[in-house]
Amino acid sequence: MKKIFLPASVAGIASAVCLFGASVAYAAPALSQSSVTLGLGQSVTVSSQASTTAVYWSANTNPSIAALQANGTPQITAIGNQTGSTVATICYVNTASDCASLTITVQSGSVLSFSQNNLTLTAGQNASVTVSGGGGTYSISTNSNTSAVSTTLSGNTITLSALATGIANITVCDQSNNCGTLSATVGNSGPSGSGSLSFSNANPSIAVGQVFSVTVSGGSGYYVTANTNSNVASQSMSSNVLAISGLATGSTTLTVCSTTNGCNYLYVTVGSGTTTTTTATTTTNQAVAFGVANPSMVVGQSMTVSLSGSSGYFISSHPNTSIVQASVSNNAILLYGLSAGSAQITVCASVGGCGTLSVTVTGSTGTTTTATQTTTQTTTQTAAQTATNNSTILATIQSIQSQLTQLLLQIQSMANTLTQLASSVAGSAQTNAVGVTGSGSYAFTQALGVGSQGAEVTALQKRLTALGFYSGSATGYYGALTEAAVKRLQTAHSIEAKGNVGPATRVILNGQ
The missing domain is CATH 1.10.101.10 (PGBD-like superfamily/PGBD)
Known part of the structure; x- marks a missing residue:
């Protein structure tokens, strides 16, 4: 077998070259759920269970049904736009050959919700999950793997018993056939490659907006491979200290690993009130503040809202992507109105603290404006100022277009070279x-x-x-x-x- 070694400059844009036919062999991602059911405007995050490699979606059979978001992690977020079903193809970054399918169903009725959507258990362990929403009279509709997990339902509480290694997707419905699905993964006695990692607190309970630090010991080179419910808590690792930020009420399981001594689970519960824990260091960071807390804009308008109060900002939750497009750039969030309506965008900081931006979009076509943190803003602009702003924006767009053109030419040249090499090898x-x-x-x-x-x-x-x-x-x-x-x-x-x-x-x- 012949091997072709690419220079670093080519490897750096391998994902782009894949569009022209090059590929890298990976095993298909093992998704936490192979099918999900959503309501209109609802979102759910599905994780690749067995790798730290980022994933992306290479195909979506019906993008009008559900939108997909990838953020450079082993997670994909699906957002329900209209009723129906679609199938997404989820692949590791830099490959399009080894992929997994995710079936997404969006229904108009109330979708049941769970206190925890993705559970990680060990054989012999029990866990309880609370069901809410719908008509209130629930039943278990399907269990995809009864040999891995058994279930019992009492009122609105599901008790799951881990029996053997495997993954089970459990669908619960009410009397009106409004349903929801949760996923349970069972390991033998811990994550793959489980070692003897220990935590200063293995079951921390924190409050929304609170940052909690857990010390990890028993190995070296620590990192987090999975977060079963990233809408509940986010995390960042620095040396042997894991900082956990409470985002919303609920539970999540973090899989923490070491380069020298395997992995272990950390079970996190986030409540709405203030929680104090004495076995680890707890800090509360200032919530993210916005230059304009409730911006109003029109369809086609761009707006920049400044961010303050912390650093390392990222968008944690944005369910209404059909209303407004949003992205973070340094200390600002960039908005673009897509259709009339309202959207709630939660922005968090990597060192803790979050804030919610309420955006209203009306139906008229607008122009580009910038919102700042100044409490007293100028209410009028002169025609000269508007023209200057528009000229600056146009120049920026033209510069970016020129850079993209040059990059595409480089990619095309490299793709041609790869095609010639492939033809030579094939001959x-x-x-x-x-x-x-x-x-x-x-x-x-x-x-x-x-x-x-x-x-x-x-x-x-x-x-x-x-x-x-x-x-x-x-x-x-x-x-x-x-x-x-x-x-x-x-x-x-x-x-x-x-x-x-x-x-x-x-x-x-x-x-x-």
Whole structure:
């Protein structure tokens, strides 16, 4: 198998080059939920359970049903826009070949909510989840994995009992068929690679807006791999101190790992009142303040609102993305009116504290304005000032467009180079590929199975295509499609359909 090593400058834009055909092999993301049910305007976050690699959505079959947001983490947020269903394809960043599907259903009725949507349990552990919303008379509709988790329902409380390793998606409905789904992941005795990490407080209870510090010990090189409910709490790690910020009432489970000694779980509960804990250091940071607390704008208008009170700002919650577009740049939040309505945008700081910005958008077309923190603002602008502002904005847009054009040209040039290299490798593989002799007959020699890759896999896929058992592309990676084609070949020749290439299957492929 030949390897092509790319320079750092090319690797840095690998995700862009993927658009032109290059890809990197990853295992498909293991999502915390394979299907979710939302109400109109409601959002839910789905996590990749087994990796710290960021994910993105490569496809959305019906984007008018649900919008998707990726923020450079192992999480994807879905937002219900209109009733119906859509299927999203979730992939790791820098690859488009190994992906997972997420089915999203948006309904007009009330969607049930849970005190915790994503639970992480160990075998033998029990947990209680409170159901709310809907008609108030609940029943468990489905449990996707009863061998992993058993459930009992009493009133509005679900008790989950972890039985064996696995993931269970549990759907609860009321008498009007308004439903909601929660996910439970069960491990043997802790996260994958569990070691002996310990915390100064393994079950902290904090208040909304409060920042709580937990000291981690038992290893080195600490990091957080998963947060089952990032709408409830956010976290940041500095050395061996984990800072947890309460965002909304509820519960979440953090998976904290060490580069030297495995992982462990930290269970966080956020309440609405003031909570004091003496076993770890607790600090309260000033909430994020806005230059204009309740801005009003019109469709098509841009607005910049200054942020103060902390640092490292990010958008924690923004369910009404169809009303206003929002992004954070340094110490300001940039707004753009999309349609008439109102939106609540929660902005938090990386060191703790949050604030909510209430934005109202009306239907008329507007111009670009800037809101500052000054309490007394000028109520009128001269025509000259407006013209100057517009000219500055236009110049900025033109500069960005020029930079984008140059970047696209560089990407296209690199893509052409990669195409030429791929053609060269493919031409060489056709002449000297493992599995094909000089006379044109086949001579497969390797044991192949799911996960195998290289020239002999490419030759196998071409051979199966010629025999009528394979309809996919000759990618050189032995995946599910190749396995299914091998099984069809084995069945046709009356040998056990295991899906891997062994001695008996090689005899058939070699035409002996």
